[in-house]
Amino acid sequence: MSSRLPVFPWDRLEPYKATAAAHPDGIVDLSVGTPVDPVPGLIREALVAAADSPGYPTVWGTPALRDALVDWVGRRLGATGAGHRNVLPVVGSKELVAWLPTQLGLGPGDRVAYPRLAYPTYEVGARLCGATPEVYDDPTELDPAGLKLLWLNSPSNPTGRVLAKDELIRIVAWARRHGVLIFSDECYLELGWEAEPVSVLHPEVCGGTYEGLVAVHSLSKRSNLAGYRAAFIAGDEAVLGELLAIRKHGGMMVPSPVQAATVAALGDDVHVAEQRARYAARRAALRTALEGHGFRIEHSEASLYLWATRDESCWETVARLAGLGILVAPGDFYGEAGERFVRVAFTATDERVDAAVKRLADAG
Ligand SMILES: Cc1ncc(COP(=O)(O)O)c(C=O)c1O
Numbered sequence: 001m002s003s004r005l006p007v008f009p010w011d012r013l014e015p016y017k018a019t020a021a022a023h024p025d026g027i028v029d030l031s032v033g034t035p036v037d038p039v040p041g042l043i044r045e046a047l048v049a050a051a052d053s054p055g056y057p058t059v060w061g062t063p064a065l066r067d068a069l070v071d072w073v074g075r076r077l078g079a080t081g082a083g084h085r086n087v088l089p090v091v092g093s094k095e096l097v098a099w100l101p102t103q104l105g106l107g108p109g110d111r112v113a114y115p116r117l118a119y120p121t122y123e124v125g126a127r128l129c130g131a132t133p134e135v136y137d138d139p140t141e142l143d144p145a146g147l148k149l150l151w152l153n154s155p156s157n158p159t160g161r162v163l164a165k166d167e168l169i170r171i172v173a174w175a176r177r178h179g180v181l182i183f184s185d186e187c188y189l190e191l192g193w194e195a196e197p198v199s200v201l202h203p204e205v206c207g208g209t210y211e212g213l214v215a216v217h218s219l220s221k222r223s224n225l226a227g228y229r230a231a232f233i234a235g236d237e238a239v240l241g242e243l244l245a246i247r248k249h250g251g252m253m254v255p256s257p258v259q260a261a262t263v264a265a266l267g268d269d270v271h272v273a274e275q276r277a278r279y280a281a282r283r284a285a286l287r288t289a290l291e292g293h294g295f296r297i298e299h300s301e302a303s304l305y306l307w308a309t310r311d312e313s314c315w316e317t318v319a320r321l322a323g324l325g326i327l328v329a330p331g332d333f334y335g336e337a338g339e340r341f342v343r344v345a346f347t348a349t350d351e352r353v354d355a356a357v358k359r360l361a362d363a364g
Contacts (some may be wrong), residue, residue: 004127007334009120009251009282016322019128023325028356030286031327033157033345037223040271043223050180053256059248060087061259065187068263073234076190077199077215080208085237088244089254089262092229093187093218097121100183100253103246104128104239106148113142114151117159117335119185135335138253139171145180155197162195162302168205171243176212181239187218187231188303193202193283195301201235210235221304222272223265229263230254279304280356281348282353288346289360306344307331317342324359 013031020027060066068086077084092097098121101112104287114122116135123219126133131149139150152171154163163171177181178340184200200206200213214235220226232241254262265271287297287306295308310317314330321328321342329345331338346353 004130005124006120006161011212013318013327013329015308016318017327018328019322020325025325026356028326028352028359030345033329033343035226035347037055037224037275038190039224039227040265040268042263042268042271043225043265047228047257047261050257051258055256057253057256057259058261059089059174059251059253060084061087061254062256062263063229064263065089065254068266069234072266073199073215077186077201077209078203079199079201079206079234080145080203081344082201082210082234083119086210087232087234088239088247089230089232089241089259091231091252091254092220092226093185093216094121094232095229095252096216096231098125098128100243101125101131101149103243103250104149104181106131108132109146110148111146111331112151112262113139113147113148115153115156116337117148117331118153119152119157120326121332122153137274141173144180147178147180150175150180150182150338152182152184152200154184154186155191155195156299157303158305158329158331158338158341159298159307160188160300160303160305162197162297165198166200167202168198168200168202171248172200172205172213179212181212181214181236183214183216183233185216186220186236189217189315190222191276191279192302193280193300197302210237212236214239219262219265220297222275224263224275225265228261230256230258230265230319232262241305243248246333278350279346282348282350285353286344286346287289289357293360293363304344304345304347307341309341311340314339314342324363325361326356 110131112126112131115316132360188198218231238272329343331341
């Protein structure tokens with residue numbers, strides 16, 4: 001089975017990680033993009049208060065969790081008319097992305113499409129069930145025959161690009177005309193910097209009905225909860241009902257303490273604003289330092305990454321930065337079209353970001 005899958009890309013970065021780690025002042029790891037700031041106190045308290053959870057949780061989640069999900073999609077995405085049947089918790093969004101095509105019953109002969117530059121797990125999900133993965137520049141140029149699942153990702157990993165409301169409206173209309181199911185991965189929606197990301201569930205995009213549309217959301221980045229595995233999907237109740245039935249058989253339950261923590265996290269906007277402010281400062285500092293070091297930044301109007309190029313092979317850039325003790329992700333991890341870019345995450349502590357900025361400045 002694993003032979004169906006590409007080489008695990010991060011293994012290829014190991015030699016550069018060793019080089020960066022040998023820097024006398026230590027590595028600045030801007031590669032994976034894993035949160036480093038503390039889990040907010042109110043979320044930890046909710047987790048601890050639910051620590052005595054001897055019974056099995058349910059796949060659909062507690063009514064309190066479903067209420068919190070419904071409230072949040074209404075408040076934050078502007079979604080109207082959502083109820084419990086329009087939400088479903090998942091065990092972090094990566095497992096959903098990887099296993100969705102299988103759980104939708106897709107297989108050989110079916111096509112799954114995703115952006116030309118994308119989070120690698122969309123392709124993995126297609127390959128796991130034997131479907132054909134396909135990349136697009138504009139999804140409305142795809143042949144709809146046999147196209148069973150269309151992934152959108154705005155804000156994008158790795159480029160930080162945001163799809164404008166008009167583009168979403170056009171894509172949703174096309175997909176509905178051709179009966180193509182859209183899953184919209186919106187896990188960076190709360191991290192817009194020079195753009196205001198819009199959900200496919202926004203009434204102006206979906207027209208007030210969720211038919212054929214599902215949005216994917218994660219608390220990993222907005223609430224520093226990558227270690228908790230807290231995410232959910234929202235949208236078309238027929239699709240969610242089918243997934244719920246399958247996931248119940250598969251035992252894909254979010255642990256009860258994490259469900260309680262998610263309720264607390266979604267009910268609070270203060271920690272999200274605080275975390276955004278941390279990232280905004282790191283982003284500004286890194287952006288200036290990279291530009292001073294001869295980089296050009298493209299897109300990057302949202303998300304946790306700067307999509308940067310020195311107009312050379314990404315591996316040359318990775319090697320150059322590793323020599324300064326800075327580790328970044330080569331753009332070709334996200335598709336061949338990224339071969340002259342690197343993805344620079346701003347998920348490092350202020351102290352480590354300052355170190356990177358100083359090293360870039362000193363190297364001129
Ligand atoms: C676009 C995208 N989708 C999904 C995920 C998975 O996030 P998680 O499994 O932590 O919810 C990531 C993680 O980096 C991502 O970049």
